[in-house]
Amino acid sequence: MAQSTRLRRFLVTTPFLDLVLRLYRERLTARGRYLLWVATALAFLGVDTGRSQVFLLFAIAAAAFLPALAYLAAPAPRARLECDMPTRAAALTPLAVAARVTSLSGRPLHDLRLLFPRPKRDAARIAVHPPEIFLEPAKDGSAGATVRFEALRRGRYVVRGPALRRTDPLRLVAGRAVTLPDETLLAYPRFFTMEEFTVPVGRRYQPGGIPLSSNLGESIEFVGTREYRAGDPIKNIHWRSWARRGEPVVREHQEEYFCRIAIILDTFVPRRGGPAAERTFEAAVSVVASIADFFSRSEYIVDILAAGPDLYEVSSGRSLAYLENILDVLACLEPCPDPPFRTIGPALFDRLAQTTTVVAVLQDWDDDREAFLRNVHSLGTAVRSVIVHEGATARPWGAAEALGEVSLMTPAQVESAIEDDKARIGRG
DSSP: OHHHHHHHHHHHHSHHHHHHHHHHHHHBOHHHHHHHHHHHHHHHHTSOTTTOSHHHHHHHHHHHHTGGGGGGGOOOOSEEEEEOOOSEEETTOOEEEEEEEEESSSSOOOSEEEEOOOOSSOGGGEEEESSEEEEOOOTTSEEEEEEEEEESSOEEEEEOOOEEEEEOTTSOBEEEEEEOOOEEEEEEOOOOOOSOOOOOOOOBOOTTOHHHHHHTTOOOEEEEEEEOOTTOOGGGBOHHHHHHHSSOEEEEEEOOOBOEEEEEEEOBOOTTOHHHHHHHHHHHHHHHHHHHHHHHTSSOEEEEEEESSSOEEEEEBTTTBOHHHHHHHHHHOOOBSSOGGGTOOHHHHHHHTTOSEEEEEESOOOHHHHHHHHHHHHTTOEEEEEEEOSSSOSSOOGGGGGGSOEEEEOHHHHHHHHHHHHHHHHHO
């Protein structure tokens, strides 16, 4: 299987072969590709014309196919193509995409083929059904079609725009195209709705956090006025009181403390982890998305921190960012082949020292992960851990409850929760 994957990558990355494959997929219809392979097989079988008459069948197939090749140079149809390509979608959730064709001349255009080409990378992870459609125009020259898009895995994909071409009467070969620009599709991780997720919370002063708390609805509180002192900001002057008293007066505020929660994702996946390790990682990403969805309905400030070679960070809170921003990051997140908790620097701990609570979503429990959480706990930050793992962990995690509440979920339980939530929404 690895050899076939390498061969496929070689074919795609070689410019000439890539051009040939594109011509084969985009200029030949499904019927045309079938006839090409039939003609090729008949050509081999009918090489010895003295022993069989198979060459006659080859001649018939070639007679139907070769004239159609002239349509490779056919001009693009005089039509306007409109299609709202998706830019965001949930993995394994089909999307209906509508396309509409309008004739620029007002007359019906016949033998039109609408094709949705494969993405430029990871083509096997995007399913389009049907990939090609032959349009039947109405009397006013317009035509429409609907296809189903489905991302089979979360990620970032460059989806090539649909192409409208004219075909020969037998619908074997297509000409030049009217195309739409490529679009970037972000496939979000699947997640489930949490009705309850308990974390130890409190309030901690945030340096420079006054404007931030104002954005979140916890603005500094007005407590009164006092006389002006040298150095007071002009913006704090209370003009009405100044006019009433005849001397400068400034507003006095009380700084408010608020709760900040950091969700840390363990991104470590061994280089030879195999499908089981990848499944666990995807389940952990889904758990992070589910927790972020839960907190997005609250007043907390939430930071998403992905522990890996690069520290991904995004903050969420009312008027600060939306759940979509978090899902955008999680859609593009890749696993880390090296244990990240060994290389986490003091900058992260300085960041976590201003955090009220850390929710750690781990894929296992071992010395490195436990030492990391102990360091976080020593900062005075509350800890809540979720372990996503199949089977026994590297070390028993029962003693970890001294660091805070710990729960264990298997990848199967995460997938079951997602399916149950999907069924519940479908019934609703």
